[in-house]
Amino acid sequence: MTPRQLITDAKNTWCPGCGNFTIQHTLKNVLADLEREGTLLDNVVLVSGIGCHAKIADYLNINSFYTLHGRTIPVATGIRLANPGLSVICCCGDGDCYAEGLDHLLFAAKRNIDLTVIVHNNRVYGLTTGQYTPTSPLGFKGKSTPRGTLENPLNPVELMLAAGATYVARGYTKKMDQLRTLFREGISHRGFAFIDVLQICATFFPAADYYTPRVYDLNGHDPSRFEDACMKAREWDYTTDAPIALGTFYRRQSPVFEAHTKGPGPGTAGRDKAVRELLEKRG
Numbered sequence: 001m002t003p004r005q006l007i008t009d010a011k012n013t014w015c016p017g018c019g020n021f022t023i024q025h026t027l028k029n030v031l032a033d034l035e036r037e038g039t040l041l042d043n044v045v046l047v048s049g050i051g052c053h054a055k056i057a058d059y060l061n062i063n064s065f066y067t068l069h070g071r072t073i074p075v076a077t078g079i080r081l082a083n084p085g086l087s088v089i090c091c092c093g094d095g096d097c098y099a100e101g102l103d104h105l106l107f108a109a110k111r112n113i114d115l116t117v118i119v120h121n122n123r124v125y126g127l128t129t130g131q132y133t134p135t136s137p138l139g140f141k142g143k144s145t146p147r148g149t150l151e152n153p154l155n156p157v158e159l160m161l162a163a164g165a166t167y168v169a170r171g172y173t174k175k176m177d178q179l180r181t182l183f184r185e186g187i188s189h190r191g192f193a194f195i196d197v198l199q200i201c202a203t204f205f206p207a208a209d210y211y212t213p214r215v216y217d218l219n220g221h222d223p224s225r226f227e228d229a230c231m232k233a234r235e236w237d238y239t240t241d242a243p244i245a246l247g248t249f250y251r252r253q254s255p256v257f258e259a260h261t262k263g264p265g266p267g268t269a270g271r272d273k274a275v276r277e278l279l280e281k282r283g
């Protein structure tokens with residue numbers, strides 16, 4: 001399979017200039033790289049939610065599962081538990097997994113289940129024409145908030161660090177080369193990998209003029225240091241004029257959840273042994 005064949009012939013309905021194109025083509029390039037290096041793409045599954053982002057399941061020619069709103073993570077979790085031989089990539093929206101699906105996201109990170117979660121964070125509900133999401137800035141004016149929101153946005157990077165994610169990164173759709181590196185790292189990481197992508201919504205939140213002058217690369221940052229990662233995550237709270245760090249905030253190795261779910265059922269000696277081993281490894 002060549003990179004060209006990874007794009008289906010389904011009619012693409014994203015708006016011109018939409019950051020989803022960058023995410024789609026970056027993921028396509030990473031998958032093509034992996035295949036050239038020997039990965040069997042039949043063992044890769046893409047799971048999407050509901051929203052503009054979710055159409056990526058129609059546009060990329062790999063196994064995919066188009067789920068319900070906010071339910072990307074539980075479906076992906078089920079796939080991993082049923083067949084740990086599969087590599088599962090989740091494409092979620094910010095209105096999707098930071099709102100209705102937030103509990104699933106937090107618990108998947110807490111469990112360190114081996115998923116790669118790519119959040120198309122355009123900070124608006126684009127498919128339903130411009131309502132505010134959990135990451136929309138304070139004062140955001142949209143269909144549901146014509147006078148501006150009264151809420152501060154969530155900081156997903158900080159949230160994922162607190163929840164226990166073992167790989168945490170942030171990319172930007174105007175930085176495609178870096179995004180490629182982050183997707184590659186996330187997919188290669190054994191454990192819960194989270195990549196928040198600042199995605200331009202060309203129609204309802206065209207924020208490139210805000211992001212582009214503020215972003216910088218986390219060069220020299222040591223991703224093994226949790227406190228430093230938290231400090232960097234808090235530097236920009238999704239609202240202010242502070243510099244916006246891009247790159248890998250945090251990475252560590254830890255036993256994955258699904259490694260301990262095989263064998264005899266819950267409550268049996270085999271399961272108890274697996275839990276004991278997990279506790280010992282985690283210290």
Ligand code: SF4
Binds near residue numbers: 015122126200201203
């Ligand atoms: Fe992209 Fe926004 Fe158009 Fe949706 S509404 S396709 S996110 S530009």
